[in-house]
Amino acid sequence: MTSFYFEHQKIFLSVDCIIFGFDANKLKVLIGKRQMDPGRGEWSLYGGFVRNDESLDDAADRTLYELTGMRNVYMRQVGAFGSVDRDPGERVVSVAYYALINVKDYSKKLLTLHGVEWVDLDELPQLYSDHNEMIRKARKLMQQKIKTEPISFQLLPPLFTLTQLQRLYEVVNGEEVDKRNFRKRVKEMDFIEKTELIDKKSSRRGASLYRFNKKIYDKDSNFKL
Amino acid sequence: MTSFYFEHQKIFLSVDCIIFGFDANKLKVLIGKRQMDPGRGEWSLYGGFVRNDESLDDAADRTLYELTGMRNVYMRQVGAFGSVDRDPGERVVSVAYYALINVKDYSKKLLTLHGVEWVDLDELPQLYSDHNEMIRKARKLMQQKIKTEPISFQLLPPLFTLTQLQRLYEVVNGEEVDKRNFRKRVKEMDFIEKTELIDKKSSRRGASLYRFNKKIYDKDSNFKL
DNA sequence: CCAAAAGTGTTCCGTCTACACCCATGG
DNA sequence: CCATGGGTGTAGACGGAACACTTTTGG
Numbered sequence: 001m002t003s004f005y006f007e008h009q010k011i012f013l014s015v016d017c018i019i020f021g022f023d024a025n026k027l028k029v030l031i032g033k034r035q036m037d038p039g040r041g042e043w044s045l046y047g048g049f050v051r052n053d054e055s056l057d058d059a060a061d062r063t064l065y066e067l068t069g070m071r072n073v074y075m076r077q078v079g080a081f082g083s084v085d086r087d088p089g090e091r092v093v094s095v096a097y098y099a100l101i102n103v104k105d106y107s108k109k110l111l112t113l114h115g116v117e118w119v120d121l122d123e124l125p126q127l128y129s130d131h132n133e134m135i136r137k138a139r140k141l142m143q144q145k146i147k148t149e150p151i152s153f154q155l156l157p158p159l160f161t162l163t164q165l166q167r168l169y170e171v172v173n174g175e176e177v178d179k180r181n182f183r184k185r186v187k188e189m190d191f192i193e194k195t196e197l198i199d200k201k202s203s204r205r206g207a208s209l210y211r212f213n214k215k216i217y218d219k220d221s222n223f224k225l
Numbered sequence: 226m227t228s229f230y231f232e233h234q235k236i237f238l239s240v241d242c243i244i245f246g247f248d249a250n251k252l253k254v255l256i257g258k259r260q261m262d263p264g265r266g267e268w269s270l271y272g273g274f275v276r277n278d279e280s281l282d283d284a285a286d287r288t289l290y291e292l293t294g295m296r297n298v299y300m301r302q303v304g305a306f307g308s309v310d311r312d313p314g315e316r317v318v319s320v321a322y323y324a325l326i327n328v329k330d331y332s333k334k335l336l337t338l339h340g341v342e343w344v345d346l347d348e349l350p351q352l353y354s355d356h357n358e359m360i361r362k363a364r365k366l367m368q369q370k371i372k373t374e375p376i377s378f379q380l381l382p383p384l385f386t387l388t389q390l391q392r393l394y395e396v397v398n399g400e401e402v403d404k405r406n407f408r409k410r411v412k413e414m415d416f417i418e419k420t421e422l423i424d425k426k427s428s429r430r431g432a433s434l435y436r437f438n439k440k441i442y443d444k445d446s447n448f449k450l
Numbered sequence: 451c452c453a454a455a456a457g458t459g460t461t462c463c464g465t466c467t468a469c470a471c472c473c474a475t476g477g
Numbered sequence: 478c479c480a481t482g483g484g485t486g487t488a489g490a491c492g493g494a495a496c497a498c499t500t501t502t503g504g
Contacts (some may be wrong), residue, residue, distance in 0.1 A: 004261055004262060004263070004314065005314060005315045005317075006235060008237060008274040008276075009238070009274070009275075009276060009277045010235030010236055010237055011235055011236065011237075011275065011277060012230060012233060012235055012236075012237075012499080013235075013236045013238065013239045013307075013318060037229060037230075049233040049234070050234075050236065050307070050318075051233075051234060052234045053309060054309065055307050055308045055309050056305055056306075056307030056318065057307070059307075060276060064493090077304050077305065079302050079304055079305070080281055080302065080304070080320045081281075082275070082280050082281030082282070082284075083280045084278060084279065084280050084489090089229065089230060090230045090276050092230075093275075093281065094239060095305045095307070111377050117469090130236055130495095156257040161483090162483090162484090163482075163483075177470075177471085178467075179483090179484085179485095180468095180469085180484090180485070180486075181466075181467070181468085183484080183485080184485095184486090200475090200476095200480075201504090202485095203472070203475085203476095203481065203482040203483065204475040204476045204477085204480085204481060204482070205473070205474040205475050205476090205482065205483055206474080206475075206483080206485090207482080207483060208483085241472065321472085330473090330494085348499075374482080383463080387456085387457090388455075388456075398459090402500055403494070403496085404456090404457085404458095404495070405457090405458070405459075405495095405496085406493075406495085408458080409458095409459090425502095425503095426455065427455075427456095428455040428501090428503095429454065429455070429501070429502040429503045429504085430454080430455060430456055430457090430458095430500070430501040430503090431455095431456080431501080432455075432456060433457090442460085
């Protein structure tokens, strides 16, 4: 049975994680300087090799966990990147994943521990290998998704103000949004619930805090922002 | 330098081709019965292993060429499929690609030569491994793309009638379209050119043949159908 | 002469967009 | 008392959807 495979070649397989965050009204991505060869010192995504006994999705989850200590994070595959020379050392095909996390959940200790930092998506340096391309593609996919699926809440704290939500959409889509029209649309989605709580940090007057109610969403899933 | 890689495992990598065609007002896909183990006799996509000296895209192009003899075909990556047990023989990660071809360009000899046939997308049998899932995902991607990019013409002959084009959109989107509204939209896209030629096969009266003009499209690329 | 597909405009309705002012509070 | 962000409604424009009849011609 294995004779069918025998004549073929095996290849190194890795995963790379594009970890998006939203902070100070900017979209950010976690990158660090490579601490190993090849490419030591270059800016790079965080990644890891795929093991023989784990699926690609599991490898991505494990890699994200190593870096962030988080589980059950929203992650989606971006695609496989397979130029012959993409890795300067060996032939390595890499499958990219993007993850959405709430920056506040990421401890500063981990930043220094792994030598990574949040960098503004619009001010990215040149990255190792094809990582810039991976990020571009991930961003495009995320932009599409965020219009019709409630993934924005993954980037926000559990309780958020409508202005925060609006700013998020503004930076993702790269254009300003009319406040009244935006709130009108939000009001039609019952799964974006107003709570009794008020956020006093963002303004003198205070802003109502909202939350995403998944139970309601699962019954009536039409989302459009 | 290679010590960094040494401890990691290499994995078999394959590509699988989802070849879409449009015929008799139906969307079709090319599948065949496997002529090798594992899975001999099961319905399957056509695929092949990735070589160490070719990119993923090149491997997909080569595999498609083996099957169809065609080059420069519209192909896009669907994604990487990497469950541990997806291949019953060995650990194999596969990258799926979808291709759009004009059924008329595919000779009947090749069908029998490779033991493949055109099967209606809505009447697919159970396929080998995760191939049904690959096709589902490919179809979804293609559905999205065809709304905003002029890929429909890859599925049609160089000269086509507006009714053909409309039927194609109807089967892709799974719903009927109003003829007058459809033609109004077509008329606004200058790169869908009316020719002097008339197709007499499809009707007594005869229908004007149109063609896609890429040069004009490249200057003014807004497509919406 | 009739069946079968080609071809052609207008009206209506709902959705999206533009737009400006008052409120509450901390300092 | 004023600067700052929070919060609210309406009218007009635009684009999409609905809709029916005439034409041509092979058999």
